[in-house]
Amino acid sequence: MDASFSADFGEVHALVGENGAGKSTMIKILSGVLRPDAGTLEVRGSPVTFRNPHDARALGVGTVFQELTLMPWMTVAENLFLRNEPQGRTGLIQRRRLAARADEVFGRLGIEGIDPYELPAGLSLAHRQVIEIARALLGDPDILFLDEPTSALAEQEVDWLFALVRSLREHGKCVIFTSHRWGEVANLADRITVFRNGEHVATRDRLTEGEAVTLMTGRTIDRMYPERQPVADGLPAALEVRDLRGERVQGVSFTLRRGEILGVGGLAGQGQRDLFMTLFGAHRQTGGELLIDGKAQRIRKPSDAIRQRMGIALVPEDRKTEGLMLPMSVRDNLTLAVLGRVAFYGVLKPRTEQAYVRRAVQRLHVQTTRPSVQEVATLSGGNQQKVLIGRWLIAQSDVLLLFDITRGVDVGTKHDIYELMMELVAEGKSLLFYSSETEEMARLCHRVLVMREGRIAAELAGEAADAEAIVAASLREHAA
């Protein structure tokens, strides 16, 4: 993939592109985490090579990655000063001063509400993101990379960050950030670079959202997303959730109709993932009721959900850690949920299995030459995602819980997935859909529920459910 761009000091530069366009990879390379296969990197006019993150840091690069890298068993203060700890005269780290120093830093940056003695697990996702930002700033970087810094931040925190970024610009620093929210990009960026499929497409001073989307996807908005069919009326609800309670689910109620794509939106970390996991039986349900096809059911574990007459499937967020067995073959991964159906009293029937696999591979256009042997790890991100979805197609689930399934996936595969979703609902299946790209939810879903702190804060339907409205509803603070 061939990508180039440049940014200046005293500039705020935005990198935009879809999931899987290469923005995160670019940032990782520029931070010394990944090694580029080819190409040159120049900082302040001189060519450099980063062998490791250390080299990058030495040249004044600071980064806040998309995947938060807080050490789970170190306190906030310890995390904040990791590798940057205050040292006393003896050369030893002054642990006692860590918390006080943390307070100072938070005070200086205008951060409140974070206890330096707390462990990351006890913090909200937003706070964790804030700490990562603070940590990157500690090194007083000249070049600051922010990969999706606002995905979990509410309005007030976003304003705070923007003020920070603008202040950095005033001080002559270079800030490069990525975001899916067009409002932020337009608001903050001096220049915008568009990536698509790992390649640099354009760099402009000014872009409208429409132009940006066209550049990002290579198609106009209308042709990227398939035609959305209306939901048939009068059919019994596929799923009815009444006051569901679980780990971070504080009483959620909604109805999912047959043939409907229901979106679950809101800022990252507001309980959406827990809602999906609890519905699937992967997290414990502590209250509320679940009616599947009209009948109340107890779902205690995923196999309960899968084995319902109206089977439920979950395509989780991180296919590498939660979905696929990377060293196993495409075939093995595909048939995992239906082992009973491809075996005779426990003994596998190769031909039956082969038939299932072939059908799934063909329907999804998975690029694999030998599915019974080829390791899933060798497939591209898009194809991997298809295999994961394929598992649930084979299982013939009627209700699919899709959590951020287009993450890290190329444009072509994304389009295939959208088409597939439409096919599925045309067959009468029901989809619960979460995406980190609000635009996707706006275009694909019939209705969108906006979650906040484990509850449904708003419901948008039809025309009213456009990207702007969803973002607005997500950012709005709780009424006092």
Place this chain on the structure above:
Amino acid sequence: MTSGAESITAEPRWRQLLAYLTPDRRRVFYAFGAAILVFVVGELLHPGFASAESVKAILVIASFVGFVAAGQTFVILIGGIDLSVPWVLNAAAILLVTTSLGRDGRAAQAVLLTLALGLATGLLNGVGIAYFAVPAVVMTLGMNGIMEGLSLGLSKGLTCSSCASYAPPAVQDVVRTDVAGVPADLLLWLGITIMITFLLSATTFGRRIYAIGNNETASFLAGISVRVVTVALYMLSGLFAALAGIVLVGYGGQATLGMGDPYLFQSIAACVIGGISILGGRGHYLGTVAGSITLVALVSVLLAENMPDWGRSVVYGVSILFILLLYGRERRQL
């Protein structure tokens, strides 16, 4: 968008076959290669080492390791380990002789009871690990101590009246006689190998084992009962350790204290040499079989060399490291 789910007919047949030799399957071949190499070296150093009689003897000893390693294979495949094999084995041996009192009349009950003991300890191990989140190292370590204490205590240090009994003649026969020139014990091993290989490669249970070993979370989210499978595998491990105890005492005649100790290291090493990844999810029992043979052959070569005890230990350890470095290295992060 191309799709190609069938093998491309234009491809040469040998290329197709080669694709079926995944890295894990290749390791099985390497493991057998290592075994053959040891025999070759042994023959060079001591002509006669690779004679039929000598090979037979080595294979029989290897089968003991192989039985214990079978159980170990199962639990290592899901990323666990069983450190309780030494004293489950020992307890099984003691239980067998004291229950059967050296007579065939009670042989069947004795064997069943002993195997049940193995299953029971495995059950406890599995439940502790799967349902109570006790780390495998700790649970099986503790269980080893428990079995040691119970064995020593109940048998009064192996001085009880029935402790000096022999294994029932039937059992001794199974282990020591030949059937058409092949030791019955090896036939038993062969049968077990076939069963385990079939279980792992051709059944849904086997598929679930590999899935769990590769990604426990994803397996759970695909509807697999991780806990149930875990318990089942530790029960199998206990069963095989008990089986090894039965066979060993059939071979040696009487039970001794500490007879199970060498088998802990050897069972783990056999698995690893055979290509089973200690992290789980990869490997085949066939590899473990090869690993057992390699290990025992290696020890035999060292013994034949009249090397002092200390030298044997050192060479043993170095050889293991050498083999591991050859093909036991973990892959780079994906």
Place this chain on the structure above:
Amino acid sequence: MTTAAETRPYRSRSRLQHFMIQSAPLLLALIILAGMGVLYVVLFYRQLSRFPGNFEWTSVVNTSMPLVFAGVGQSIVVLTRGLDLSVGGMIDLANGLAATHMHSGAGSMLGWSLLVLLVGAAGGAINGVLVAYGRLQPILVTLATLSIYQGLAIKVLPEPGGAVPIEYTKILANPNGPTSLVFVGFIAVVWFVFRRTRLGVDVYAIGNDEEAARAHGVRVRTIKIAAYVLSGMFAAAAGLFLAATTTSGDATSGDVFVLTSIAAVVLGGISFFGGRGNAVGTVAGAFVLTLLINVLFFANIDPLYQSFFQGLFLIVAVLLGTLIRRLVGLRG
């Protein structure tokens, strides 16, 4: 979020509460130690109608010292999410070397002590390099080097024998009083310093999240080697203490420490997943294990059943730890 100045430090709960929650495993280890100590005193009194005196406490301390050192070394490796099974062999080797070569005279004692520690470091370095650069799993590497070091130990001291100078015993394993507690204090100080060095923080970081640590610039491979070197040195020290306590050498007396060092680490509340735990807990764990043997003795439990109770105790202690962790809301 405000702008500067006005913010007061925020605390979600008191510092003490934080400490209690985060140090729960360590506190549990100390409580178990206290409990075991009380149990020992009670049973001793019941048996002999007097309280344990200088002789008894000295004996407990001296017997525990080797395990204390072995356990602390193991702790460092476990913190990086590894395991060192070769400690048994290293203790054998150290024990053998000390018993065969050490003579009276400060020079010989000091010189050989340092040499033995160096041998421990070398052995640890071999482990570390194989794990870090060879990309072999720790359990496998150390299983193999265990065999190698055991072999070397037998070469050095084929039969139990040799002698350790009396002066040495007086220093490390004073039979007249529990002065060896000084060394426990020494370890506490060393640990205090360790946690405040870059090395210490890096060790914890690797155990927390190796990839994230690497992304932060931690030289993962170097630190891992350092961890195994330290483990080797502590194991060697344990061997020296063992030689001092037994006043002679036995090249197989260290083997048992493979499992007991792991048990001490577990009792000390250090997680096998790495990244959290305190070696002070391991020290407590080592004392607990020694006291346990005495407790069983004075409870008139048939010594043949000793392993039973040790195994059971280990499992129960871990279950207790898990239960407490769940109660205070710590995950895993």
